[in-house]
Amino acid sequence: MAGVAENVADSTEYPPLPVGYLEPRWYAAYTSANHEKRVAEQLNLRSVEHFLPLYDSVRRWKDRRMNLQLPLFPGYVFVHLALRDRLRVLEAPGVAKLVGFNGTPTALPQQEIEALRMSVGHGIRAKPHPYLKLGRRVRVKAGPLEGMQGILVRRKNGSRFVISLDLIMRSVAVEVEALELEPCGNGE
Numbered sequence: 001m002a003g004v005a006e007n008v009a010d011s012t013e014y015p016p017l018p019v020g021y022l023e024p025r026w027y028a029a030y031t032s033a034n035h036e037k038r039v040a041e042q043l044n045l046r047s048v049e050h051f052l053p054l055y056d057s058v059r060r061w062k063d064r065r066m067n068l069q070l071p072l073f074p075g076y077v078f079v080h081l082a083l084r085d086r087l088r089v090l091e092a093p094g095v096a097k098l099v100g101f102n103g104t105p106t107a108l109p110q111q112e113i114e115a116l117r118m119s120v121g122h123g124i125r126a127k128p129h130p131y132l133k134l135g136r137r138v139r140v141k142a143g144p145l146e147g148m149q150g151i152l153v154r155r156k157n158g159s160r161f162v163i164s165l166d167l168i169m170r171s172v173a174v175e176v177e178a179l180e181l182e183p184c185g186n187g188e
Contacts, residue, residue, distance in 0.1 A: 021083045024049075025107035028099040028168050029077045035094035036071040042092040049080040051113065053120050053172075055127055072126055073170045078113055099168055108167055111147070116163070118144040119174065129153075129173035132162050138181040145174070149184055 029050075031039045036052055043050040053072040058065055076099075079089050083105060089095055098105035119126065122144040135151035140161065151162045153173065160173040161181065 024080050024082045026051075026078055026080050026110060026113040027086075027089075027105050027107060028073075028165075029079050029089055030096045030099055031075055031077055032094045032096060033075065036075070036077055039077050039092055039094040042094065043077065043079065043089065046088045046092060048085075048088055048092075051078040051080070051117055053116055053126070055125070072128060072172055073165070073168065074128070076168055076170070078108065080113075106167055108165065112163070112165060115145055115148045116172075124174055126163075126172045126174045129160070129162050129171040131169050131171045132164050133166070135162070137184050139184040140176070141180055141182050143180060152178075152181060 029039065040050055040052040054069040055072050057068050057070050059068055060066075077095075079098075081089065086098060086105065089098065100106040124144060132151050132153075135153065137149060138152045138161065140146055140148045140150075145161070148161075148163065150164065153160045153162050159176055159178050159181070161176040162171050162173050164171040
């Protein structure tokens with residue numbers, strides 16, 4: 001009888017671990033409203049690599065002006081971790097979930113996050129922009145955003161390069177010179 005139990009135990013195969021379960025990737029952590037900075041502090045305490053891009057904004061009231069640093073992607077903090085460590089993020093106060101589909105967190109493209117980190121590190125001024133999916137696709141030829149693809153938006157006083165993160169349906173606009181951009185096909 002013991003031989004039967006051994007055969008049953010040996011024949012059980014476990015499904016393979018999903019890609020990214022053991023290797024670190026970038027994910028978007030959805031936060032409670034206006035808790036992005038607190039979540040970033042909590043992630044620091046938990047030794048979780050994270051990225052919270054901020055931009056400068058001037059707010060005016062009747063009696064004063066105030067310079068504020070606001071999240072470039074309101075409601076989100078980007079975390080770099082292996083999925084096996086996701087509880088360190090999910091247990092942080094203010095984190096609602098890791099963004100994904102069907103309950104499974106979805107990794108963000110590495111090159112998009114790295115380009116955002118480089119641009120913030122080089123002092124490129126970016127501002128939130130309404131989400132864009134369609135438009136004239138261009139690629140940056142040189143600089144910290146080199147190789148990054150986005151949408152060109154023309155304004156009366158210049159051009160803006162709009163980067164859209166499709167997973168979280170958010171966009172940011174960066175002031176650029178038209179000479180720094182080249183057209184690219186939609187299939188690239």
